[in-house]
Amino acid sequence: MELVEVNQLQAAIDSFAGKDVYLHLETTNGSYASHFNEGFFNAGAFIRNVVINFELGKVVGDSPHRVGLKLPQGWVYAQGITHFEIDEEGRLLLAGHDGTGKLAVALQLSETPFSY
Amino acid sequence: MTIPKERHVLVIFPHPDDEAFGVSGTITTHIQQGTPVTYACLTLGEMGRNLGNPPFATRESLPAIRKKELLASAEAMGLTDLRMMGLRDKTIEFEDDEKMVRMMEELIEETNPSLIITFYPDFAVHPDHEATARAVVRAVRRMDDRPKLHCVAFANNTLDVLGEPDVVYDIKPVREHKMNSMKAHISQTAWMLEEMEHKLQNGDTETENWLTMERFYAYRWDQDFE
Numbered sequence: 061m062e063l064v065e066v067n068q069l070q071a072a073i074d075s076f077a078g079k080d081v082y083l084h085l086e087t088t089n090g091s092y093a094s095h096f097n098e099g100f101f102n103a104g105a106f107i108r109n110v111v112i113n114f115e116l117g118k119v120v121g122d123s124p125h126r127v128g129l130k131l132p133q134g135w136v137y138a139q140g141i142t143h144f145e146i147d148e149e150g151r152l153l154l155a156g157h158d159g160t161g162k163l164a165v166a167l168q169l170s171e172t173p174f175s176y
Numbered sequence: 177m178t179i180p181k182e183r184h185v186l187v188i189f190p191h192p193d194d195e196a197f198g199v200s201g202t203i204t205t206h207i208q209q210g211t212p213v214t215y216a217c218l219t220l221g222e223m224g225r226n227l228g229n230p231p232f233a234t235r236e237s238l239p240a241i242r243k244k245e246l247l248a249s250a251e252a253m254g255l256t257d258l259r260m261m262g263l264r265d266k267t268i269e270f271e272d273d274e275k276m277v278r279m280m281e282e283l284i285e286e287t288n289p290s291l292i293i294t295f296y297p298d299f300a301v302h303p304d305h306e307a308t309a310r311a312v313v314r315a316v317r318r319m320d321d322r323p324k325l326h327c328v329a330f331a332n333n334t335l336d337v338l339g340e341p342d343v344v345y346d347i348k349p350v351r352e353h354k355m356n357s358m359k360a361h362i363s364q365t366a367w368m369l370e371e372m373e374h375k376l377q378n379g380d381t382e383t384e385n386w387l388t389m390e391r392f393y394a395y396r397w398d399q400d401f402e
Contacts, residue, residue, distance in 0.1 A: 061230070061231040061234060084235065086223075086235070088223070088225060090225050091266070091301075091302045091303060091304075092301065092302065095301045095331070095332065098332065106223075106266070142229075143230075143231055145234060147234065147236060147237070151236065153234045153235065153236060155227070155231065155234065155235065157227060157228070157229040157231055158229070159229065160229070160367070161226060161227065161228040161229040161231070161367075162225040162226060162227070162229075163225045163226075163227045163235070164225075166235050168235065168236070174236065175236070175239070176262075176264055
């Protein structure tokens with residue numbers, strides 16, 4: 061993955077607009093957060109292989125960036141995006157990695173389903 | 177405490193690297209004593225958070241990396257019967273409970289173990305660890321002739337509630353194998369190993385202890401978790 065280059069990322073997001081695409085969206089503090097830090101309120105969410113069709117997608121702000129997708133009847137967004145990659149299968153993978161190298165957020169789009 | 181010879185040992189954990197920290201010394205010792213060992217690893221740790229910064233992997237490339245690491249860990253322990261069970265990291269507790277019990281029953285029926293090693297329910301911290309432990313305990317509970325069930329517990333309240341572990345093995349003779357098993361999972365253990373080296377150099381006895389002893393609780397059927 062590379063650090064987000066806004067123009068390149070925007071072009072990549074645009075290329076998925078108006079198509080049925082598979083979504084992976086994840087936020088996480090890690091399953092050990094309240095083990096190492098008792099009392100920590102651990103929250104996260106995970107969606108994988110839900111099909112969406114967005115009409116407008118935008119990458120906004122300085123790094124870490126925010127990325128939002130406007131759907132005909134709804135929204136998808138992620139904040140904390142630092143890195144991106146179009147992988148060998150043509151999937152757009154966005155991730156937010158903290159200073160210690162741990163993933164905190166991921167937003168991914170693919171025209172074919174992600175693995176299980 | 178010396179490690180007794182078993183008919184067959186069945187180890188069941190959800191993530192590649194779960195075996196390395198807690199039991200790789202014990203697994204290695206059983207194998208060196210000629211006891212057949214089966215390790216069923218339920219997921220490939222697909223949701224691991226250590227991806228580096230700069231990243232060395234993506235959410236999508238991580239499973240293949242961790243699969244290779246798991247195979248390397250098995251090799252470090254001399255383990256030849258490794259089962260990858262195909263579930264997804266962080267989803268085990270949401271699977272059908274009875275399906276999970278059946279998965280464990282099938283493993284038990286096939287391998288006929290005299291000892292099963294897994295996590296201790298309610299003292300295993302990670303939801304996947306807990307779900308694995310519950311499924312194993314439920315499967316063993318239904319058996320007429322139960323094998324020994326040794327459980328790894330590391331929740332912060334373990335000592336307060338369970339007391340000192342009742343099964344403690346000296347694994348010094350296979351210390352290098354344990355090190356190599358942990359090193360095999362380098363994508364997830366690099367920072368931890370670095371910290372460990374540092375502590376060892378400073379003569380930290382707790383860390384040294386951790387590399388020379390492995391600790392289990394025999395499951396307490398008279399205080400069953402449910």
